[in-house]
Amino acid sequence: MRGFLYVFAALAVIGLAFWAYQENYTTQTAVREVRGLYSEIGAAHDRLQMLRAEWAYLNRPDRLADLADLNFDRLGLLPLRPEAFGQVGQIIYPIPPILPITDPIELSSDTLALEEDPL
Amino acid sequence: MRTPLRPLARILKAREKGENPDVIEAENRARRHAAEQDKARSRAEGRLLLLGLMFFCAFIVIGGRMGTLASSVPEEPRAAAEGNPIIGQRADIVDRNGRLLATNLDTFSLYAHPRQMVDPARTATQLAAIFPEMDADRLLADFTGERRFLWLRRQMSPEQMQAVHDIGSPGLLFGPREMRLYPNGSLAAHILGGARYGREGVSSAEVIGVAGVERQFDTFLRDPANEGAPLQLSIDLSVQAATEQVLAGGMALMNAKGATAVLMDIHSGEIIAMASLPDFDPNSRPQVATTGDQSDSPLFNRAVQGVYELGSVFKLFTIAQAMELGLVNANTMIDTTSPLTWGRFRIRDFRNYGPQNSVTNVIVKSSNVGTARIAIQIGAERQRDFLGQLGLLRATSVEMIEAPTGAPLLPRNWSEISTMTISYGHGLSSSPLHLAAAYAAMVNGGTAVQPTLLPNPNPQPGPRVISEAVSRSMVSMLRDTVTEGTASMGDVAGYEVGGKTGTADKPRAAGGGYYPDKVISTFAAVFPASDPQYVLITTLDEPVETSGTEPRRTAGWTAVPVAAEIIRRTAPLLGLRPQMDMGEPVGVTLTSN
Numbered sequence: 001m002r003g004f005l006y007v008f009a010a011l012a013v014i015g016l017a018f019w020a021y022q023e024n025y026t027t028q029t030a031v032r033e034v035r036g037l038y039s040e041i042g043a044a045h046d047r048l049q050m051l052r053a054e055w056a057y058l059n060r061p062d063r064l065a066d067l068a069d070l071n072f073d074r075l076g077l078l079p080l081r082p083e084a085f086g087q088v089g090q091i092i093y094p095i096p097p098i099l100p101i102t103d104p105i106e107l108s109s110d111t112l113a114l115e116e117d118p119l
Numbered sequence: 120m121r122t123p124l125r126p127l128a129r130i131l132k133a134r135e136k137g138e139n140p141d142v143i144e145a146e147n148r149a150r151r152h153a154a155e156q157d158k159a160r161s162r163a164e165g166r167l168l169l170l171g172l173m174f175f176c177a178f179i180v181i182g183g184r185m186g187t188l189a190s191s192v193p194e195e196p197r198a199a200a201e202g203n204p205i206i207g208q209r210a211d212i213v214d215r216n217g218r219l220l221a222t223n224l225d226t227f228s229l230y231a232h233p234r235q236m237v238d239p240a241r242t243a244t245q246l247a248a249i250f251p252e253m254d255a256d257r258l259l260a261d262f263t264g265e266r267r268f269l270w271l272r273r274q275m276s277p278e279q280m281q282a283v284h285d286i287g288s289p290g291l292l293f294g295p296r297e298m299r300l301y302p303n304g305s306l307a308a309h310i311l312g313g314a315r316y317g318r319e320g321v322s323s324a325e326v327i328g329v330a331g332v333e334r335q336f337d338t339f340l341r342d343p344a345n346e347g348a349p350l351q352l353s354i355d356l357s358v359q360a361a362t363e364q365v366l367a368g369g370m371a372l373m374n375a376k377g378a379t380a381v382l383m384d385i386h387s388g389e390i391i392a393m394a395s396l397p398d399f400d401p402n403s404r405p406q407v408a409t410t411g412d413q414s415d416s417p418l419f420n421r422a423v424q425g426v427y428e429l430g431s432v433f434k435l436f437t438i439a440q441a442m443e444l445g446l447v448n449a450n451t452m453i454d455t456t457s458p459l460t461w462g463r464f465r466i467r468d469f470r471n472y473g474p475q476n477s478v479t480n481v482i483v484k485s486s487n488v489g490t491a492r493i494a495i496q497i498g499a500e501r502q503r504d505f506l507g508q509l510g511l512l513r514a515t516s517v518e519m520i521e522a523p524t525g526a527p528l529l530p531r532n533w534s535e536i537s538t539m540t541i542s543y544g545h546g547l548s549s550s551p552l553h554l555a556a557a558y559a560a561m562v563n564g565g566t567a568v569q570p571t572l573l574p575n576p577n578p579q580p581g582p583r584v585i586s587e588a589v590s591r592s593m594v595s596m597l598r599d600t601v602t603e604g605t606a607s608m609g610d611v612a613g614y615e616v617g618g619k620t621g622t623a624d625k626p627r628a629a630g631g632g633y634y635p636d637k638v639i640s641t642f643a644a645v646f647p648a649s650d651p652q653y654v655l656i657t658t659l660d661e662p663v664e665t666s667g668t669e670p671r672r673t674a675g676w677t678a679v680p681v682a683a684e685i686i687r688r689t690a691p692l693l694g695l696r697p698q699m700d701m702g703e704p705v706g707v708t709l710t711s712n
Contacts, residue, residue, distance in 0.1 A: 053300055061360030085696050
C-alpha cells in the first residue's frame with residue numbers, strides 16, 4: 001500500500017511539474033502576444049491621433065472660411081444668418097405630376113411657330 | 120543493541136565479590152543517558168545546520184533578486200497592469216461638441232554625439248543648410264570641441280528629419296518627442312494658454328502647461344488614470360471662431376487698439392465664447408514682454424485680466440438694487456438736473472436730459488445724475504454688499520490660472536462720492552468677465568452666477584440676488600435701451616436684443632485724472648429679451664469711429680454695432696430661432712380635437 005502511495009505521489013509530482021512547465025510557457029506566449037497587441041494598439045492609437053489632428057487642422061475655421069470664399073462661385077456658401085431660418089408654411093406643397101396627354105389636339109399655331117422659327 | 124541496566128553476568132559476579140550491584144545499574148544508566156544526550160545533540164546540530172542553510176539560501180535569493188532589480192532596467196509588469204497602458208500622452212482638450220482644441224503630435228528631437236562624428240565639418244555645413252537658424256561655424260566649434268553631447272533641435276518636421284537622415288552622420292541621433300499642437304491656430308488662444316517642455320531626456324520629455332487651462336488643469340491632463348479622457352470645455356468652436364472674426368473686423372473698423380468679447384449662458388455661467396484681441400498663436404507662444412505695459416502684450420487676456428472702469432453698464436446694478444429695496448419703481452420720477460454738485464465734485468450728463476426723468480428713462484438715456492441720486496438713497500454699505508453678491512468685489516472663479524490676477528480694483532475708502540461714481544461705473548475697475556457674470560445674474564431671474572469654462576449641463580441656481588419681478592423689469596429696461604435709447608444700433612431683427620452701453624474715460628496710467636480722448640466702450644447685451652438665454656459683453660479699447668464729421672467714441676457708435684454683428688452671426692449658431700413676424704398662414708385653421 002505504502003509503495004503504491006509513493007509511486008502515485010511521484011507520478012503526481014511529475015504530472016504537476018509537466019503541467020506547470022506547460023502553463024509557464026503558455027503564459028509567456030500570452031504575455032508576448034499581449035505585448036505585441038499593445039504595441040499594435042499603441043501604433044494604431046498614434047495613427048488615429050495623427051489623423052484626428054490632421055482632420056482638426058484641415059477643418060480649422062480659418063481654412064474653411066477661406067475655402068468657402070474661394071469656391072463661392074460654385075457653392076455660394078455664406079455664414080449662417082437669421083434669414084436662413086424658415087417656417088414650415090413657407091414650403092410649397094409637392095406639385096402634382098402632369099398627367100400624360102393621351103389625346104393631343106393639333107393647333108394651327110403649332111405649325112405656324114415651326115415655320116417662323118429662324119433656326 | 121540495547122544494553123540491559125542490570126546485566127545478569129556482572130550482577131552475579133559483583134554479588135560474588137560482595138559489591139553493591141546497584142552501582143552497576145547506576146553506571147549503566149549514566150552511560151545510557153550520555154548516549155541519548157549525544158544523539159539529541161547531534162540531531163539538534165543537524166537541524167541547526169539545516170535551518171542555517173535554509174536561511175543562507177533565502178538571504179542569497181533575496182540578495183540576488185535585489186541585485187538584479189537594482190542593476191536591470193525597470194519594466195512595467197505587463198501581464199498584471201491594470202487599465203490601459205498605451206495612452207500615456209497628455210490628454211486632448213476639446214470644445215463642448217467634442218471638436219479638438221489641443222492635441223499631441225509625435226515628432227522627433229535632434230541631438231548630437233560629436234565624438235562619433237566622422238566628418239564634423241560636412242555635418243555642420245549640411246545641418247546649417249537644413250535648419251536656417253543654425254550657424255555652420257558655431258556648430259563646427261561645438262562638434263570639434265570638448266562636448267560629448269549636444270541638443271540641436273527640440274522638434275522638427277518629417278521632411279527635415281529625412282534631410283538629416285540623408286546627411287548620414289553617425290553622430291546625429293533622434294529622440295522621440297510629443298509635441299503639443301493647437302490645430303486651430305490662434306483660436307481661443309488666451310483660454311488654452313500654451314505648453315512647453317519640462318524635464319527633457321533623450322528618450323522622452325514632459326509637456327507642461329504654461330498658461331490658461333493648460334496650466335490650470337495640468338495635473339488632470341497629465342494624470343494617466345484618466346486613460347486619455349479629454350478635457351472638455353464649455354467653449355463652442357464655431358461660435359468662438361465667428362466671435363473672433365467679427366471682433367477683429369470691428370476692432371479694425373473702429374480703430375481700437377484692443378477688443379474683447381464674452382458670450383455666456385446666463386443660467387449655467389458657461390462661457391460659450393471668450394475672445395481677446397490682439398491674440399497670439401499658442402503653437403509658438405511669444406515671450407512675455409519684459410518692458411512696457413503688460414496689458415499691450417498679445418499674451419494679455421483682456422476678458423479675464425483686464426480690469427477697467429466700465430462706465431454706464433453699472434447703472435443697471437444701481438437701479439436693480441433700488442427696485443429690489445423698494446426705493447423706486449420703473450416709473451418713479453428722478454431729479455436729473457445736470458450738473459449735480461456734491462461737495463467739490465460735479466457730476467454731469469453727456470447732455471442735459473431735462474429736470475425729471477422716470478427710472479426707465481434714466482437707464483434708457485443713461486443719466487449719470489439720476490443714477491447718482493438713486494445711489495445716495497441706497498448708501499455705501501448696501502451698495503457694497505450688493506456688488507459683492509454679484510461677485511464684483513473679488514477675482515472670478517473661472518478655471519484659468521490667470522483668474523486671480525483679474526481682481527477688481529476697489530476704492531480704498533468707500534465714501535459717499537465713491538458710492539455715487541460707482542453707481543455709474545467709475546471708481547471701481549472690473550473685468551468684462553465679472554460684468555458678464557453680474558449681468559447674467561440680473562437677467563436670469565435674479566440668481567448669482569459663477570462663470571465657468573467647464574460644461575455645466577445641470578445648473579443649480581445660485582443664491583438669490585434680486586427677485587424675479589425686478590429681473591423681468593431689468594430685461595425690459597435693457598430692451599427699451601436698444602429700441603429707443605443709446606444702443607439703437609444694437610437691434611438684430613428676430614433676436615430682441617436688450618442691452619446697456621457704457622463709455623468710460625480711460626484713467627491716466629501715471630495717475631491724475633482721465634485722458635480727454637481715450638475711452639473704453641462697452642456694450643452689455645442680453646438676448647433674446649422675451650426669454651433671455653445669453654449675455655454678450657463687448658468691450659473696445661480706445662475706439663474711434665471716423666465716418667462722421669467729427670470722431671465719435673461713445674459705445675453706441677462703436678461697441679454696439681460690433682456686438683450686434685456678433686449676435687447676428689452667433690445666435691443662429693447657438694440654435695436660436697429668430698422671432699420673425701411671418702403673419703398668419705393663409706387659409707389654415709388650427710384646430711384640435
